[in-house]
Amino acid sequence: xxxxxxxxxxxxxxxxxxxxxxxxxxxxxxxxxxxxxxxxxxxxxxxxxxxxxxxxxxxxxxxxxxxxxxxxxxxxxxxxxxxxxxxxxxxxxxxxxxxxxxxxxxxxxxxxxxxxxxxxxxxxxxxxxxxxxxxxxxxxxxxxxxxxxxxxxxxxxxxxxxxxxxxxxxxxxxxxxxxxxxxxxxxxxxxxxxxxxxxxxxxxxxxxxxxxxxxxxxxxxxxxxxxxxxxxxxxxxxxxxxxxxxxxxxxxxxxxxxxxxxxxxxxxxxxxxxxxxxxxxxxxxxxxxxxxxxxxxxxxxxxxxxxxxxxxxxxxxxxxxxxxxxxxxxxxxxxxxxxxxxxxxxxxxxxxxxxxxxxxx
Numbered sequence: 001x002x003x004x005x006x007x008x009x010x011x012x013x014x015x016x017x018x019x020x021x022x023x024x025x026x027x028x029x030x031x032x033x034x035x036x037x038x039x040x041x042x043x044x045x046x047x048x049x050x051x052x053x054x055x056x057x058x059x060x061x062x063x064x065x066x067x068x069x070x071x072x073x074x075x076x077x078x079x080x081x082x083x084x085x086x087x088x089x090x091x092x093x094x095x096x097x098x099x100x101x102x103x104x105x106x107x108x109x110x111x112x113x114x115x116x117x118x119x120x121x122x123x124x125x126x127x128x129x130x131x132x133x134x135x136x137x138x139x140x141x142x143x144x145x146x147x148x149x150x151x152x153x154x155x156x157x158x159x160x161x162x163x164x165x166x167x168x169x170x171x172x173x174x175x176x177x178x179x180x181x182x183x184x185x186x187x188x189x190x191x192x193x194x195x196x197x198x199x200x201x202x203x204x205x206x207x208x209x210x211x212x213x214x215x216x217x218x219x220x221x222x223x224x225x226x227x228x229x230x231x232x233x234x235x236x237x238x239x240x241x242x243x244x245x246x247x248x249x250x251x252x253x254x255x256x257x258x259x260x261x262x263x264x265x266x267x268x269x270x271x272x273x274x275x276x277x278x279x280x281x282x283x284x285x286x287x288x289x290x291x292x293x294x295x296x297x298x299x300x301x302x303x304x305x306x307x308x309x310x311x312x313x314x315x316x317x318x319x320x321x322x323x324x325x326x327x328x329x330x331x332x333x334x335x336x337x338x339x340x341x342x343x344x345x346x347x348x349x350x351x352x353x354x355x356x357x358x359x360x361x
Contacts, residue, residue, distance in 0.1 A: 003015070003351040005210075006126065006284060011125070013053060015285055015286065016288055016300060016303060017052065017054040017087075017212065017285040018044065018056070018288065018290075020055065020069070020289070021057075022290065023070070024061060024066050026063055026065055029061055032289070033291045035069075040073055042293060043290055044074065046296055047300075048084070050296075053085055054285055055086055056087045057070055057086075058088055058089035058130055059111055059114065059118075063094065064115075067115055067119050068119075070086070071118055074120070086119060086125050087124070087126035087127075087128060087212075088115050088126075088127065088128070089186075090103070090108055090111040090115070090129060091131045092131070094111065103133035103140075104135075104136045105136075105144040108141065108145065112124065123154065123155060126158055127145065127148060127157050129157075129160065132163075138166075138169060139177070142170060142179055142180075143179060145179075145180060156183045156184070158182050158184030158185065158212075160212075163199070164200045165199075167207075168203060170182055183209065184209055185200065185209050187211065189211070189277065190213075190216050190217065190222065191276055191315060192222060192246050194319060195321060198324060211284050212287060213277055214287050216286050216287070217273055218244060219244055219246075221246055222254075222270060222273040224270055227255050228255075250318075258272045267301065267305055268298055271299075271302040271305050272302075272315075274305075275302045276315055278302060278303060
């Protein structure tokens with residue numbers, strides 16, 4: 001297992017992160033999984049055995065049950081608080097009242113206390129705004145997060161599902177106000193959906209943010225259970241909850257290539273999908289969910305899969321997205337390269353064998 005700095009911070013997290021959206025099975029979250037306490041604890045124990053030190057959750061996952069299961073499991077397993085990095089989120093509705101959702105100061109301060117109680121911890125390593133709140137002024141949300149950092153209740157802050165311009169605005173406000181900056185962005189990213197490469201990835205590279213990937217298998221579409229001639233077993237996630245949205249024709253083209261590469265290497269399609277993400281230098285950690293130990297073990301195996309340069313090129317060619325304006329115009333008017341001024345190698349932000357970060361393409 002490799003360990004990578006969480007964006008432009010000194011905190012190291014494993015390149016694979018255990019996602020816990022499958023824990024609890026309450027309400028809409030039953031579509032993702034119905035993992036109960038004993039199995040959740042077993043999954044966390046196995047993840048730790050594999051060297052995963054990073055766990056991601058959210059207050060809305062099964063209305064707080066996922067956080068409760070994590071807290072109970074870590075306590076039962078006797079895990080030292082310092083040995084695990086816990087990330088959770090705020091924004092989604094946690095009640096019926098008008099102030100039970102969003103990124104207001106009130107909701108953030110109320111929610112962090114509830115998450116700390118459910119997780120049975122004194123602090124949260126990474127606290128993320130789960131979505132955009134178009135009502136609350138962004139300065140209010142950022143100031144509330146900074147207050148949590150100053151109080152020691154939160155170590156780092158991040159966002160999820162924000163546009164690049166919204167993150168850029170947040171970074172500008174934080175610098176102007178001299179308050180805690182967002183360190184990470186959590187986004188949907190997969191061979192079946194590379195939209196974030198248009199604007200979000202360039203911002204992440206420029207600002208040295210950490211990129212955390214959710215739904216790396218496109219909601220199970222790239223699990224190996226689906227293809228042109230197979231639509232998955234009854235009860236498979238994509239058959240009960242068709243999300244995230246995917247351009248299916250292109251996705252099937254991608255799956256065709258992944259199946260061939262996987263067959264050549266003797267590994268699952270899912271491992272190829274995860275391995276491609278792990279080969280992207282701008283990815284910090286890939287969030288993998290699981291319902292069973294076997295699923296988790298297979299996902300972890302992706303860290304041992306090496307894709308050749310030709311295989312990466314083939315996967316990226318079949319999954320490429322069409323350029324949008326102004327990107328295609330900028331590429332036609334790129335400024336000629338300057339004379340070399342000498343190369344400066346940035347310090348490595350990865351720990352582990354063969355873990356030097358790849359240069360930007």
